[in-house]
Amino acid sequence: MKPFDYAAPVNLDHSLRALARGRGTRALAGGTDLLALMKARVASPDVLLNVKQLRDLSRDIALDERGASLGALVTLADIELDPAIAQAFPALAQAAASAATPQLRNMATLGGTLLQRPRCWYFRSERFECWLKGGTECHARHGENQFHAVFDTGCCRAVHPSDVACALSALKAEIELRGSHGPRRLAIGEFFDPPREGRRVETVLRDDELVVAVHVPRPAPGSRSIYLKAMDRAAWAFALVSVAACLRMDEDRVAELELVLGGVATVPWPVGEALRHLVGKPLAARAIAEAARGALAGAEPLRMNAYKLPLAQALIRRALHSLAGSASEAVSLAPELHRGPP
Amino acid sequence: MDSGLLRVQLSVNGQRHALALEPRRVLLDVLRDDLGLTGAKKVCDMGNCGACTVLVDGRPMYSCLMLALDWREAAITTIEGLGEPGQLDPVQQAFITADAYQCGFCTPGQIMSVKGLLDTTPEPTDAQIMRALSGNLCRCGAYGNIMRAARIAAGRDPGTDETGSDTA
């Protein structure tokens, strides 16, 4: 790890001023991603700003009739273990519980999980100056790409690694930011934006901004949500593909449906169009199967990752059957989400 | 960059230690190299194995991914902080009874995870034990006996069979 200066400001204002002063200043929360990148010499900030001790950066979860507000310093373990979150937002609790390991969930913060960088091995290796790190080439496109994106959002083909980000997307969360020029609040779909020329990162967070909180609106009464994650081992693995879905039925007809895929693109990937025709109709097996196929329609898999298409379709089918209560089709995955697909 | 040394007091196993540290020093290295507490093991150094697990305010964490400076307010417990001289902690004793190791390199981390679990969940189910241990790899594959050790420590297995037969 390269040497750096260390700062532990007491409040947000001081931190935001420090961030605005220098480009080489980075916030340090749980450290589980940033310190690993620094050890690998992929990140080398001049100044690390410990934000964990900020008096006015929240580590609390608050629920009221409108929804939940989660401070940026809330840990994944806090989310996983909060009974009120599990009750009101099952997909969020399940996503947190499926991430990493107990130790890492005790350390990792909500702010950090949204801002963590991709797990692409070319990105994580000091030896490759790939496009996302400022180079000219994406090594994954013609290299080892079994864990990469099946949707093409530009040069980079890394997938967004955060389970919680995927669940929050299906739950239509809003991200509250504070910068040296003031606050702003973004829909999560605006906060995440595929990396492009001029902004080779996965979010629109500015250098002088911090995430201060995430707000999750309470879904309409009767809504159910779920997070399913396919992994190559039962724990301690990033999603090969994941699905977060939130469904509300009106009698036996679909009233509202949000579905977001993880592990398929540089950002959490909402499936909009393909589901539209399900609304207003009963959730029949054939319609579900068709929607699952439609959800992957625009995919352009690479040499080694086409397996993600049937995997994603199966997870979508399973999620929808499970939410609709047709248990026989949902089989065992829902309660066994830590085990990966059968 | 001139990083300099920063003064910090760390509370480890109930003792305060005054240290002057470079900011980039991770807790694991400080425990091992500055405080001589070599129980927490350095294996992957990247959050991928669990051998460096310590308790921070009672919660298991990977000390390889923590800056020592960040944790001056915290109560840190390492494997050396368990039990008394000549008197092992019941979790440590259970690992011996169940023969829950081969090379022993993962053992301190496994024990700290079980300790963290039992402190908050004194009567865990098998599923809870498995989940609590899901962040600790054992390269030797002693998992069966590690499960049994955790059950013994939780008072769910009499621990009389000294051969440590695999009951998981």
Ligand SMILES: Cc1cc2nc3c(=O)[nH]c(=O)nc-3n(C[C@H](O)[C@H](O)[C@H](O)COP(=O)(O)OP(=O)(O)OC[C@H]3O[C@@H](n4cnc5c(N)ncnc54)[C@H](O)[C@@H]3O)c2cc1C
């Ligand atoms: C072995 C391993 C396995 C993992 N498995 C999974 C998994 O299965 N699923 C999953 O989702 N994740 C997984 N993770 C990733 C883990 O969830 C993230 O590393 C963690 O959430 C990052 O949070 P942190 O608080 O440690 O962030 P840090 O490492 O402190 O920071 C990460 C980034 O976020 C920025 N940041 C932090 N807080 C803020 C803020 N408030 N405002 C603005 N920027 C901020 C930092 O500047 C930095 O750029 C795994 C990690 C490891 C090491």
Ligand code: SF4
């Ligand atoms: S997928 Fe993205 S991170 Fe990986 S090599 Fe290509 S540009 Fe770099």
Ligand code: FES
């Ligand atoms: S040494 Fe810390 S997890 Fe492997």
Ligand code: FES
């Ligand atoms: S006993 Fe050898 S790694 Fe677990």
